[in-house]
Amino acid sequence: MKNNKLTLLFAIFFTTLSMAQITKMEPPFWYEGMNKSEIQILFYGKDIAENSVIVSKPAIITNLTKTENPNYLFVTIDTKNITAQTLEFTFKKGKKTFSQPFEIKKRRPDSATRNSFDASDVIYLLMPDRFANGNEANDSSPNLTEKGNRNLPGGRHGGDIQGIIDHLDYIQELGATAIWSTPLCEDNDKGYSYHTYGQSDVYQIDARYGTNEDYKRLASEMHKRDLKLIKDYVTNHWGAEHWMFKDMPSYDWFHQFPGYAQSNYRMTTQYDTNGSKRDAKYCMDGWFVPSMPDLNQSNPLVLNYLIQNAIWWIEYADLDGYRVDTYSYNDKEGIAKWTKAITDEYPYFNIVGEVWMHDQAQISYWQKNSPIAKIQSYNSYLPSVMDFTLHDAFGSVFNENEANWSNGTIKFYENFVNDFLYDNPNNLLVFIENHDTGRFNEIYKNDFKKFQLGMTLLATTRGIPQIYYGSEIGMAGDKGKGDADIRQDFPGGWKSDTNNAFTNSGRTETQKQYFDFSKKLLNWRKNKEVIHSGKLTHYIPENNVYVYFRHNDTESIMVILNNSLNGQKLNLDRFEENIKGFTSGKDIISDTTLKLNNELSIEGKTALILELQ
Known part of the structure; x- marks a missing residue:
């Protein structure tokens, strides 16, 4: 009984000693069903490259790369058609062997087609x-x-x-x-x-x-x-x-x-x-x-x-x-x-x-x-x-x-x-x-x-x-x-x-x-989809006033930036191609409605965002 305990202690000691050879494994795991199914795993540890390595089925090692630094070993496997499971890498040097698990995780549904940020975002x-x-x-x-x-x-x-x-x-x-x-x-x-x-x-x-x-x-x-x-x-x-x-x-x-x-x-x-x-x-x-x-x-x-x-x-x-x-x-x-x-x-x-x-x-x-x-x-x-x-x-x-x-x-x-x-x-x-x-x-x-x-x-x-x-x-x-x-x-x-x-x-x-x-x-x-994806039409600034429109088939927004210190009067005939049949505009900041007659007044250093109506 004593000898069995001693054998077990030696086994634990040598396993721990061998496992210490791997101090980094990157990536730490991967995912099933990836377009990039061939994954190159970096194993890092003292003289790790001196080991031979195999992987448990159904995975197959497709490439093994060593560098001039023996503390690195790059092992490539193909995860195509491998479902979520834990693979086992076995390293061997002489009579010493040790194992390192590598998990293939389940992927989120529709992960590949996830949406991202775009012009609708801030x-x-x-x-x-x-x-x-x-x-x-x-x-x-x-x-x-x-x-x-x-x-x-x-x-x-x-x-x-x-x-x-x-x-x-x-x-x-x-x-x-x-x-x-x-x-x-x-x-x-x-x-x-x-x-x-x-x-x-x-x-x-x-x-x-x-x-x-x-x-x-x-x-x-x-x-x-x-x-x-x-x-x-x-x-x-x-x-x-x-x-x-x-x-x-x-x-x-x-x-x-x-x-x-x-x-x-x-x-x-x-x-x-x-x-x-x-x-x-x-x-x-x-x-x-x-x-x-x-x-x-x-x-x-x-x-x-x-x-x-x-x-x-x-x-x-x-x-x-x-x-x-x-x-x-x-x-x-x-x-x-x-x-x-x-x-x-x-x-x-x-x-x-x-x-x-x-x-x-x-x-x-x-x-x-x-x-x-x-x-x-x-x-x-x-x-x-x-x-x-x-x-x-x-x-x-x-x-x-x-x-x-x-x-x-x-x-x-x-x-x-x-x-x-x-x-x-x-x-x-x-x-x-x-x-x-x-x-x-x-x-x-x-x-x-x-x-x-x-x-x-x-x-x-x-x-x-x-x-x-x-x-x-x-x-x-x-x-x-x-x-x-x-x-x-x-x-x-x-x-x-x-x-x-x-x-x-x-x-x-x-x-x-x-x-x-x-x-x-x-x-x-x-x-405001018209802001996210509508066309931008702008006009050459006059008197430091910049006017532009964001517009689509259903909506038109008129933006006026008066960068002058003084109030300005705009002749609206100049913007007829965008104003068209609209007769008023609601300023989204002040919630006031302005008539779009022949002329529009705007104070100095002021912006207007008009929803045309």
């Missing part, structure tokens, strides 16, 4: 660390370096996933229909980690935000309210604390020069017919900053890892879309394959890429089926891009009181003139500001009339409007003082806050003014 962009602290117990983590410190402007302030869940009703009341949260995966940088763009584990939610299960719960709670969840995905780089950077699978997993080289940030080198190869390389391969190693998407193992990770998160968390950071810094062939793989799996899934450029033709190059990129036989397959040229106009127009050939509302007109350069201008993301730009209310010194002008255009023009947390209550912040100033905590998100702007009773009078206007405008927009 996206609410928030930074989780700065939005609301719903669980004070996770403000710091024993396994992560940077601890919570709300007194430090650039530190971790404690906002988390629970804080978002706690205030979903607020976002819904505002009239937003989707949430884009900046990244939530683990970022173990020693400092300034709250923005989470330097991720250290892309399969794990940062413990200071919560758990993977919390993220799933966020999506579930949002879907109960008909809200959509957009994940911020980073394909271009990871953080220097990423476990794979500390023990690289291969030298070429990251771009090496050797080691670090700074990107020149000149995205135009990606398609410049006169450009040098060196300049193009330093754009694509150069690191964004020293703390963010640049991923090599031209390495098939890297590319496949990123594709699988993106698809895994969609299935696991039931996501409704992606926003892709620094899209145009990636290897352009590699990122096109990444994007196509996702949209092949999910034909209706929308992905918007950050293409921070200041010319419509250059931005258009990165949108799917671009007539510009077609010249070079390139297709990014990216459905949506961010309209940065419109953002540029938003940052100056409302301070340009006296119009001339190039200033004032003519900037808006000239922006939309160039819509012919895009394959699908209605799928552009339009925005006044975001987490990297100057705050609109700071630029315009909290001038409420200018806020009304900006929000009116944002909510009624073509494209998908995105607002930045806190602007709807008048939050400002000076980018000149650093990023932390444009990423301040939302008032009321922490128990100690004396001002709670999440509730009507807790708002100041100024906050109420901003919120009530935003709420009325965005909730009106929710059910």
Whole structure:
């Protein structure tokens, strides 16, 4: 009996010792019925590549890839026609063997045909660390370096996933229909980690935000309210604390020069017919900053890892879309394959890429089926891009009181003139500001009339409007003082806050003014198909007054933006082709009805949104 116990103890000891060889398995599981049925599983552990490996039936290993680092083994199996079950991988080295389970999970019904965000939505962009602290117990983590410190402007302030869940009703009341949260995966940088763009584990939610299960719960709670969840995905780089950077699978997993080289940030080198190869390389391969190693998407193992990770998160968390950071810094062939793989799996899934450029033709190059990129036989397959040229106009127009050939509302007109350069201008993301730009209310010194002008255009023009947390209550912040100033905590998100702007009773009078206007405008927009998909017809601005119509076969909306300090009288004969037989218009903000006779008066720095009747 004693010998049997001893044998059992030795067996447990050696099994535990062998199992310790696998410290990471990614993806941790997969799903049945996927279009991407061939899955490449990364096994990581001390000298794992020295083992032979087999898998239980009905799975078959179709490929085995080793790198120069023996701690990595990439095992490919085909899951086609394999139903939900647990497979068993058996590793053997000499006389020692051990097993590792790998689960194939059941897939959600109609997962492949899930709907995504589009022009019927209003996206609410928030930074989780700065939005609301719903669980004070996770403000710091024993396994992560940077601890919570709300007194430090650039530190971790404690906002988390629970804080978002706690205030979903607020976002819904505002009239937003989707949430884009900046990244939530683990970022173990020693400092300034709250923005989470330097991720250290892309399969794990940062413990200071919560758990993977919390993220799933966020999506579930949002879907109960008909809200959509957009994940911020980073394909271009990871953080220097990423476990794979500390023990690289291969030298070429990251771009090496050797080691670090700074990107020149000149995205135009990606398609410049006169450009040098060196300049193009330093754009694509150069690191964004020293703390963010640049991923090599031209390495098939890297590319496949990123594709699988993106698809895994969609299935696991039931996501409704992606926003892709620094899209145009990636290897352009590699990122096109990444994007196509996702949209092949999910034909209706929308992905918007950050293409921070200041010319419509250059931005258009990165949108799917671009007539510009077609010249070079390139297709990014990216459905949506961010309209940065419109953002540029938003940052100056409302301070340009006296119009001339190039200033004032003519900037808006000239922006939309160039819509012919895009394959699908209605799928552009339009925005006044975001987490990297100057705050609109700071630029315009909290001038409420200018806020009304900006929000009116944002909510009624073509494209998908995105607002930045806190602007709807008048939050400002000076980018000149650093990023932390444009990423301040939302008032009321922490128990100690004396001002709670999440509730009507807790708002100041100024906050109420901003919120009530935003709420009325965005909730009106929710059910206006003519705004979501109607044609845009606009007129050359006169006297700093910009007039445009959104119209379809059943409805017509007339929008008037008077950016002049003075009241203006509009001769309505000029707009006859759109006014046609309509005799009046109801202003959706003031609820007043205006007669559409020969002339219409509008006060200075005022917007009108008229439902024509």
